[in-house]
Amino acid sequence: MFIHLHMFLPTNEKQFGFWKMRRSGMSNISIANHIGITRQGVSQALLAMDEKVEKSLREMARANRIRVEKIDVVKGVLFGRSIPFNTNAYIFVSEKHGMQVWYEHEGECISCNEFTKCIEFIWDFAAELGIKLEKTQDPTKMAEELLARIREAGAA
Numbered sequence: 001m002f003i004h005l006h007m008f009l010p011t012n013e014k015q016f017g018f019w020k021m022r023r024s025g026m027s028n029i030s031i032a033n034h035i036g037i038t039r040q041g042v043s044q045a046l047l048a049m050d051e052k053v054e055k056s057l058r059e060m061a062r063a064n065r066i067r068v069e070k071i072d073v074v075k076g077v078l079f080g081r082s083i084p085f086n087t088n089a090y091i092f093v094s095e096k097h098g099m100q101v102w103y104e105h106e107g108e109c110i111s112c113n114e115f116t117k118c119i120e121f122i123w124d125f126a127a128e129l130g131i132k133l134e135k136t137q138d139p140t141k142m143a144e145e146l147l148a149r150i151r152e153a154g155a156a
Contacts, residue, residue: 015049018042020095023074024130050074053093060091064101075129077150090147096124102143109139122146 021031028046032039050073057078061068066080066089076093088104100121109115118139126133126142131149133142 013049015045015052016095018045019049019053019076020128022046023076023128056099057091057093060099060101061089064089064091066091066101072150075150075153079151092125094121094125095128097121100125107140110137115139118143 018031018035021034022028026034028042029039032042035042053073053076054071057071057073057076058068060066061078061080065083066078067083068078068080070079071077072079078091080089080091081087082089082103085103085105090102090104092100092102094100109118112118119137119142122139122142123133126146126149129150131146133145133149136142
């Protein structure tokens with residue numbers, strides 16, 4: 001189940017552009033060379049953007065009563081546990097879809113009105129992270145694979 005909630009995160013700022021480049025795998029020096037600024041300038045911009053991403057993720061978690069377990073500011077993902085729903089919850093920062101909150105649940109995805117939106121979001125977010133997913137029409141399996149791959153990358 002995805003709930004699309006917007007929270008202010010300046011996606012049109014240069015800092016967000018640097019953050020997206022780093023998230024896609026570019027090094028600070030590559031970003032600096034690509035943009036034509038110093039590596040220190042990129043580092044400072046990324047530190048500022050990391051603070052904004054973390055603050056936005058934490059605010060979204062607080063607004064949705066999600067207990068924070070882990071935040072990956074580089075990938076733009078918060079792992080937590082929903083207090084009212086007593087289930088795992090995830091918050092994602094997506095350039096295309098804004099901030100998304102997802103609650104783990106058992107459901108009938110095929111009959112859900114949000115089926116297409118879920119599939120689209122999962123594919124888009126995986127692409128933003130440079131992750132290739134197995135082809136399937138089951139959003140639950142896709143989300144599980146995506147989250148496992150994000151966790152693996154964070155543990156490496």
